[in-house]
Amino acid sequence: MENPKILITGAAGQLGQVLTQQLRALYGNDNVIATDINSNIEGLAPFEYLDILNLERLRTIIQDHKITQIYHLAAILSASGERNPAFTWNINLNGLIGVLDIVKELGLDRIFFPSTIAVFGNTTPREQTAQDVPLLPETVYGMSKTAGELWCNYYHKKYGLDIRSIRYPGVIGWQSLPEGGTTDYAVEIYHGALKEKKYECFLSAHTRLPMIYMPDVINGTIQIMQAPKEAITLRYGYNLASMSFTPEEIAASIKKEIPDFEITYKPDFRQEIAASWTESIDDSKARKDWNWSPDYTLDKMTKDMIFHLKQNLNL
Numbered sequence: 001m002e003n004p005k006i007l008i009t010g011a012a013g014q015l016g017q018v019l020t021q022q023l024r025a026l027y028g029n030d031n032v033i034a035t036d037i038n039s040n041i042e043g044l045a046p047f048e049y050l051d052i053l054n055l056e057r058l059r060t061i062i063q064d065h066k067i068t069q070i071y072h073l074a075a076i077l078s079a080s081g082e083r084n085p086a087f088t089w090n091i092n093l094n095g096l097i098g099v100l101d102i103v104k105e106l107g108l109d110r111i112f113f114p115s116t117i118a119v120f121g122n123t124t125p126r127e128q129t130a131q132d133v134p135l136l137p138e139t140v141y142g143m144s145k146t147a148g149e150l151w152c153n154y155y156h157k158k159y160g161l162d163i164r165s166i167r168y169p170g171v172i173g174w175q176s177l178p179e180g181g182t183t184d185y186a187v188e189i190y191h192g193a194l195k196e197k198k199y200e201c202f203l204s205a206h207t208r209l210p211m212i213y214m215p216d217v218i219n220g221t222i223q224i225m226q227a228p229k230e231a232i233t234l235r236y237g238y239n240l241a242s243m244s245f246t247p248e249e250i251a252a253s254i255k256k257e258i259p260d261f262e263i264t265y266k267p268d269f270r271q272e273i274a275a276s277w278t279e280s281i282d283d284s285k286a287r288k289d290w291n292w293s294p295d296y297t298l299d300k301m302t303k304d305m306i307f308h309l310k311q312n313l314n315l
């Protein structure tokens with residue numbers, strides 16, 4: 001098969017920065033076009049400025065670069081989303097519908113849409129949460145991603161678009177910082193541990209959430225996009241699991257490497273958001289359909305995070 005020509009929206013975000021590099025390593029630098037509304041991240045060239053609501057510009061970039069696949073990552077996360085619900089709905093949902101329409105109009109091969117554990121809500125069973133469960137999300141971010149999944153399923157059924165989607169757990173990586181999410185603490189805690197040997201956590205000690213380390217989430221994303229069409233039996237978000245832990249447990253893992261690290265707790269409005277999500281995920285469908293299997297445990301991730309962050313921060 002010929003190399004795909006890929007466009008990434010939201011390429012300056014936490015996941016986008018790393019995914020862009022990985023896809024370039026796989027398919028060649030010039031075959032992966034990074035786009036974002038934030039043009040301040042270095043090293044993303046070839047890069048095109050893109051406001052996701054500007055469909056004219058999106059169409060032009062796709063045509064200019066003969067794009068065949070889109071990874072549509074541009075979105076506002078859960079905590080930021082609560083500060084401006086209507087704007088978040090507009091970016092997250094209308095942004096997606098615009099992308100889907102252009103994919104349909106121009107006949108692109110394939111599109112990736114990231115969903116999230118934020119689609120779950122207080123009516124969802126909290127442990128080993130199955131694929132098809134009641135979804136009554138509490139945040140506008142979760143609402144927009146739930147509706148987004150339905151639109152993806154609809155465009156596949158109605159127009160045959162080849163859409164692939166994963167419900168990401170909280171993503172942890174040393175390469176980039178998350179912005180405006182509820183799971184951000186699990187990245188910040190490593191920075192705090194290394195720079196100050198302490199961290200004040202905005203979630204309470206026993207709040208268990210599904211999480212995933214960057215190499216696993218990147219592998220899973222590329223894996224689902226490379227899978228043969230017939231392997232993909234769900235055209236809305238696949239449940240994806242790796243690890244689940246609480247702030248107390250990640251702190252204990254860090255203490256094994258940095259014994260004098262101290263965590264304190266000062267829960268804020270994000271506690272309520274986290275409490276509405278599930279604790280652990282049943283991802284048997286992803287394992288069966290496209291051979292998903294993560295590599296990292298909490299302690300293995302901690303060792304790797306600390307090793308790389310030390311180098312990055314010159315510590």
Ligand code: SER
Nearest residue numbers: 077078116181182183
């Ligand atoms: N990491 C996201 C958030 O916290 C969840 O998908 O908003």
